[in-house]
Amino acid sequence: MSDSMRAGAIWERVGRRLRAELGEDVFSSWFKSIEIDLAETDAVRLSVPTRFLKSWIDHHYKDRIIARWSEEAGQPVAIDIMVRTAAGARAVSRPRPVEEAARPAAPVPAPQRHDGTHLSAVQNTLGGSPLDPRLTFETFVQGRSNTLARAAALQVAQSRPTDAVLFNPLYIHAGVGLGKTHLLQAVAGTAQAGGRRVLYLTAEKFTFGFVAALKNQTAIAFKEALRNIDLLIIDDLQFLQGKQTQAEFCHTLNALIDAGRQIVVAGDRPPSDLENLDERVRSRLAGGLTVEIGALDENLRFDILKQKLAHARAQHPGFDVPPTVMSYVAKNVTQNGRDLDGAFNRLIATNRLTNQPVTIEMAERSIRDLVRIAEPKRVKIEDIQKIVAQHYNVSRSDILSSRRTATVVRPRQIAMYLAKTMTLRSLPEIGRRFGGRDHTTVLHAVRKIEGLVGQDPALSEEVEALKRRLND
Numbered sequence: 001m002s003d004s005m006r007a008g009a010i011w012e013r014v015g016r017r018l019r020a021e022l023g024e025d026v027f028s029s030w031f032k033s034i035e036i037d038l039a040e041t042d043a044v045r046l047s048v049p050t051r052f053l054k055s056w057i058d059h060h061y062k063d064r065i066i067a068r069w070s071e072e073a074g075q076p077v078a079i080d081i082m083v084r085t086a087a088g089a090r091a092v093s094r095p096r097p098v099e100e101a102a103r104p105a106a107p108v109p110a111p112q113r114h115d116g117t118h119l120s121a122v123q124n125t126l127g128g129s130p131l132d133p134r135l136t137f138e139t140f141v142q143g144r145s146n147t148l149a150r151a152a153a154l155q156v157a158q159s160r161p162t163d164a165v166l167f168n169p170l171y172i173h174a175g176v177g178l179g180k181t182h183l184l185q186a187v188a189g190t191a192q193a194g195g196r197r198v199l200y201l202t203a204e205k206f207t208f209g210f211v212a213a214l215k216n217q218t219a220i221a222f223k224e225a226l227r228n229i230d231l232l233i234i235d236d237l238q239f240l241q242g243k244q245t246q247a248e249f250c251h252t253l254n255a256l257i258d259a260g261r262q263i264v265v266a267g268d269r270p271p272s273d274l275e276n277l278d279e280r281v282r283s284r285l286a287g288g289l290t291v292e293i294g295a296l297d298e299n300l301r302f303d304i305l306k307q308k309l310a311h312a313r314a315q316h317p318g319f320d321v322p323p324t325v326m327s328y329v330a331k332n333v334t335q336n337g338r339d340l341d342g343a344f345n346r347l348i349a350t351n352r353l354t355n356q357p358v359t360i361e362m363a364e365r366s367i368r369d370l371v372r373i374a375e376p377k378r379v380k381i382e383d384i385q386k387i388v389a390q391h392y393n394v395s396r397s398d399i400l401s402s403r404r405t406a407t408v409v410r411p412r413q414i415a416m417y418l419a420k421t422m423t424l425r426s427l428p429e430i431g432r433r434f435g436g437r438d439h440t441t442v443l444h445a446v447r448k449i450e451g452l453v454g455q456d457p458a459l460s461e462e463v464e465a466l467k468r469r470l471n472d
């Protein structure tokens, strides 16, 4: 077994122990996003996505992680925790040579079909991210959770250069695997086929392109080339890194919007929650149209599977999945589109490799690990404020106010603590939702209540009771 496989297995066991010792809430707040960057027998480097997480884990949990890891490994292990960079966070292709990336855009080619064999000259010249020919509007299945996002995306994709720009920027946000990239690529393909100069980039590619251009002193040409396009599409905005890159991105946004060009951006949360992003970029993004793609409901999951089956049958005419199995998968694989892809691919693979027909039993066996136990309820900050206020007999506006009497301060701190541990909201976002407070005030409240809950069984019971009410 390689060091990294061994480390993965150890981390799974360490994770189980931490979860048992600290509880599910603490575990998912602080440890879920940890990844193993480097693993050797006696030294491990872990990474987390934000500086805040690193400093919190360093201060509160690092010794415990070292102790559990060393116990599981059967020897002392040194552990270092780093903040993930864009370069380290995801595998990306090497940036194109900058002289090439910075060359101004070539004239627009004749309209092309979105068949993946030709990308527009702009896309190529600026080193745009590759387009997947399968990700089109035709293959994007519409459901309740994505109707608005799809409609806005289609409108943008089909508008002609002479049409007035309606929603600019169009910002689409959704959790992992809910179809953002699919929709963005469909926009890119459709607009390109309509003859517009389109550039589709992941935020990482934008960062690499700009940093490389700066190094090679070709930044001006890079900026000019960027501003020469009709439609700029940026995916995974949460990975836009660095102050200077963000400032350049902001200038590009402003220049393109002022020139009547369209911008489409996707991220994993609303602009107001992108805590690492420059305030100017956030407010510019929030000034257009922001739409969310919600979780895929069972009907939509079923329709996506149906579409996949039709596609698979076109390639393998003998392949079939009975409706009962489709319903079983749609009912049980609930997390996201990527898990649905995985489940469906396993049915095809098992069928083709073993010649077994696709039955419920076969599906149960092949997708067991993708089947989730009922998802936890999504708790809203407003509900936390309401229930905590009721419990302590104060009003919600007391909690949001600046009053500092003890009868209000403690419930407010408990509500902030619950907001941090029961929702995915960031500290700045929680601060804003609690009457425009600073994120350090929220952090103080979270630490305070975490400390008190450990020492005071009555308070701990009170907090648990509040959690139960919120989860009901």
Ligand SMILES: Nc1ncnc2c1ncn2[C@@H]1O[C@H](COP(=O)(O)OP(=O)(O)OP(=O)(O)O)[C@@H](O)[C@H]1O
Binding pocket: 135, 139, 140, 141, 142, 143, 146, 174, 175, 176, 177, 178, 179, 180, 181, 182, 183, 236, 268, 304, 336, 337, 338, 341
């Ligand atoms: N409405 C839909 N119709 C058809 N396929 C979908 C739909 N929604 C998601 N999918 C499929 O689910 C998979 C994941 O979608 P996609 O990569 O677009 O997610 P994402 O939101 O960009 O995820 P991430 O946040 O990880 O970047 C893809 O194969 C995509 O085609």
